[in-house]
Amino acid sequence: SQQGEEDPQALSIQEGENATMNCSYKTSINNLQWYRQNSGRGLVHLILIRSNEREKHSGRLRVTLDTSKKSSSLLITASRAADTASYFCATYNNDMRFGAGTRLTVKP
Amino acid sequence: NAGVTQTPKFQVLKTGQSMTLQCAQDMNHNSMYWYRQDPGMGLRLIYYSASEGTTDKGEVPNGYNVSRLNKREFSLRLESAAPSQTSVYFCASSGRQGAGDTQYFGPGTRLTVL
Numbered sequence: 462s463q464q465g466e467e468d469p470q471a472l473s474i475q476e477g478e479n480a481t482m483n484c485s486y487k488t489s490i491n492n493l494q495w496y497r498q499n500s501g502r503g504l505v506h507l508i509l510i511r512s513n514e515r516e517k518h519s520g521r522l523r524v525t526l527d528t529s530k531k532s533s534s535l536l537i538t539a540s541r542a543a544d545t546a547s548y549f550c551a552t553y554n555n556d557m558r559f560g561a562g563t564r565l566t567v568k569p
Numbered sequence: 570n571a572g573v574t575q576t577p578k579f580q581v582l583k584t585g586q587s588m589t590l591q592c593a594q595d596m597n598h599n600s601m602y603w604y605r606q607d608p609g610m611g612l613r614l615i616y617y618s619a620s621e622g623t624t625d626k627g628e629v630p631n632g633y634n635v636s637r638l639n640k641r642e643f644s645l646r647l648e649s650a651a652p653s654q655t656s657v658y659f660c661a662s663s664g665r666q667g668a669g670d671t672q673y674f675g676p677g678t679r680l681t682v683l
Contacts, residue, residue, distance in 0.1 A: 492669045503573070503659055503674030504612070549611060553669030556627075559604075559612040 465493070465533075465550040465560035473566040480537040482563040484550030485530075493526055494551045495535050498562070504549065507535075542569045570595055573675035575660050581681045582650045590645040590678050592660030600663045601643035602627075602672065603635060605656040612659065618643055650682045 468483045484493070492511045496504040510517045510526045510533065517524045523536040537544055547562040573594045582588055594601065599620045604612040614627030618637040632654060634646045643662075647654060658678045663670040 494669075494671065501677075503676050504661075504672075506671045506673070509669075509671060551672075556614065557669070557672065561609055561611040 465552050465558060467548070467550055467560045467563040469563060470561070471564040471566070473568065474540060476540060476542055476567055476569050478540055478567075480540050480544070480565055480567070482535045482548050482565070484533045484535070484552075484560060486533075486550075486552045487531065488554060490528075490552045490554045492553045493524075493533050494553065494557075495522075495524060495533075496549045496551060496559075498547045498549065500546070507548075537565075540565075540567045542567050572596065573660055573662055573673050575658075575675035575678050577678060578676065579679050581683065582647075583683050584651060586650050587646065587648050588650065588680075589647075590658055590660075590680075591642070592644065592675060593642045594660075594662040594673070595641065596662060596673065597640070598662035598664055598673070599640070600665060600670075601637065602661040602663075603633070603643070603645045604659045604661065605629065605654075606659060606677075607656050615645065615658075647680075650680075652682045654680065655682045656680060 465484045465486045494509045495507045498504045508519050521538045526533045545567045549562045551559045576591045602617040603615040613629045616635040618624045621640045636644045660675040661672040663672045
């Protein structure tokens with residue numbers, strides 16, 4: 462069964478805008494990871510945040526984790542058309558569980 | 570480095586036929602995984618191999634078998650394919666299974682069972 466649930470299921474924005482995706486989960490975790498999947502391709506790891514961390518940055522990506530609310534968010538700043546993809550959160554606690562993903566479309 | 574490779578990329582089977590999906594990684598990872606991805610369901614773990622010589626069931630193992638041939642290769646076998654096994658199959662690898670390490674994915678095999 463899925464652990465993480467992403468919200469929204471789909472998001473459409475204009476190039477240059479920021480995109481925020483959320484992930485909620487049900488049980489305690491050791492870490493939470495975000496992956497990206499371009500259409501017809503495998504998943505690519507973006508960022509990992511551990512349960513004792515609250516925020517992490519990587520380039521235009523910012524991830525936050527609130528373990529008290531069992532939620533995480535992924536912010537992509539200054540989006541580009543190339544950011545169009547599906548984004549998945551994956552929670553780890555003994556095994557990795559993936560959510561159903563958020564489909565992001567960035568219009569040029 | 571090729572990373573994680575999978576063959577074939579596409580396959581069409583008739584109900585009852587068998588086939589083996591091949592996966593290989595060149596990153597010297599200990600752990601390997603097989604997932605299936607269905608629309609709206611995310612990825613679900615079929616089987617994994619924490620290290621060479623070991624395999625364990627994941628969330629949806631029924632109808633599948635696996636073989637960890639050596640450290641590099643992990644194959645998934647469908648003995649008698651069913652339409653419910655129509656899906657996209659991904660192989661992944663990571664340094665260590667029990668540590669929540671980043672997983673590296675192959676490009677996937679799109680399987681249709683008629």
